[in-house]
Amino acid sequence: MCYKRRMKGERIGEFEELTLLAVLALEEPAYAVPVQRFIEKKARRAVSMGAVYAALGRLEDKKLLRSTVGEATPQRGGKRKRLYEVTPEGTRMLQELRRVREHIWRTIEEHGR
């Protein structure tokens, strides 16, 4: 993991991008469970919780997410959740990724493929 992080630097991988998008897309307060459900539903693939926690942690390390510990609620037996939100840097990163992808797709379409 550390090796991968060094190789990628401040860039993010595909699963991290999905995780970041999921946090941004969720209307409810985003914690690991809804993020996992959202990715499973939208990407139509099984996602393990370990991968979700790891991705959330890496994104927080890269300052693209920030987390706070939420208040205890009657749900989950009063256990508290770690709530995530996307930082301005995270939003900028997603917009940049989208711009690059759209640019590439436009190029492909121009070539008529």
Place this chain on the structure above:
Amino acid sequence: MTARGTPDRPSDRCRSDEASGRREATTPHEADAPEPVRPHELRPPLLGRLMLRLCRLGTRREEIESDLRQLFEERAAVRGYAYASLRYCLDAASLRIHRTDLRHRSLKTLPAVRRLRLVDTIAVDLRSAVRMLRTDPLLTAAVVVTLSIGIGAPSSVFSLLNGFVFRAPVTADPDAFFRVARADREPQGIVTPPQYDVLREENESARELAAFSTMALSAPLGVEDPTDVPGWLVSCNFFRVFGVDRAMAGRLLGPEDCTAGLPVAVISESLWQHRFAGDPSVVGTSVMYGAVPVTIVGVAPVAPIQRRAHDPTVGDFVAHLWVPYTAHPAFRATSTFEGLLLRDTFPWLELAGLLEPGISRQAATNDLRLIASRHEELFDPSPERALILTDGSRWEATPGDMLSAFAMALSLPALILLAACVNVAALLLSRAVSRQREMALRLALGTSRAALLRMLLLLESLVVSGLAAAASLVFVYNLPPLLVRFFEADLWFGAADSLAPDGRVLAFLMLSGVLAALLSGVAPALESLNPHLAEALQGRRGFVSRRGPSRTRRLFVAVQVAASVVLLVAAASFSRAAARFTDRGSPPPACSSPKCTSLRTDRQRSTPSPTRSPRRPA
């Protein structure tokens, strides 16, 4: 099985929402679920729970377990227990796979965890320190006793100075109390009687403004006893300002006494008991005070009062007779003013008062200065004669003089502390030499020097200094009252019973303890961290250089000898001064200027009293 995507059977969606209470509870795999299981009957599989238990999740364990439990219940509700159990186990296994990231997040980057780790480390060091202290109790006892003397000496002196410098002049309503000083700090009074009348009439910031003569009356009371009784000319609200609201017999002075200007007097409780045996019939009688017949109207207990607010060379004053200041013409021949000073043009009155609620001393200062500027014919407009309000302590009146007093008085005890620390450092150094092999082994095994330094400082110094500081409380509680009683110096430092250490003294004690820990512990600790590893590990002397004793220890010996010589000389000087002081019963003159001479004359004339006389401490 339907196509992957959102569940297309309404019943599934309903069950999902029921189980989780959430909008997106269903997943593509969960759409065509068998009969749901009720959440309250569910328990994750033993295997999954075991795997989860084996994961090192640190502080995030509770959060992650709750997440997995929630997912498990939702999946079981939608797709059945078997599917939920399988996913639960897979999730638990995935936590093991991604453990590097989880541990990174949970154990290293969370500030709370970092603090916990530090607390853990310090606790281990402290336990180690206590174990080491118990292995050599004799050495520990010697160190604690030496340091407690070193810490107790400056702390006791500070406790005395605390009473002298910061003591509140009144116990009732000290926040509202104020004294008035002059910017030039000249050792004379503050205002003339006409100035006092103007300030009292026109000020809006003080609910009481009292005046009293800067010097004392002194004459025999009655014809039987020729002893002079110190008296004071005061305004008629004097007692209210200094917290006396009721007479023990008769009455206090009232406004009518000041208006009439008749020589009536209130006497002190002490004089009443000693001279009149507490006889209440003394009230209303007329006795001669010097050549002036005065009528005793009451008896009041008044604590000693600092006579001049801005003169640190004058101790507190005990008066035994109070007369309205408006009766001063009758006392010109009786007073230490020598008849010349009791004039309306000479400032022979001191001022004290109580502020109106909500008025600051600065606002009151401005108020008094404004009044002074309105009456230029009465008040000197020069800035050095400007009025200043203080809280009544010597610190606020003359901070520069008080700092000098602190520096002078603490220099000798500081030397005692230094000598004690050097002695203790030498003792600890010998212990460090005996532990050279242990230190070398720790260093060789990879312990950082910072960790060793922390351990040694905690081990050898902070714990021992803490014990010594606790032991020095014995000195701090007992020594200042003993000194005050021995030198009869309560008019300078406050009554012996009132010298219990307050927060300021305890803070100084703690500071001394930390300083002692650093002075006595840093050098041995640094010395311990510089071994010749190979030699030490082979059992030879790793700390001692081949050329002989280390530079640190040679320095210690030099400092110790120097401090001891200085201490011996200072102690001898102190003993001689103390002997001279106790023989003569009065302090040697501090200076020979006319100012000091006048003060001494004033003091010598006003000291005789039925109970005690103020003395200057050595």
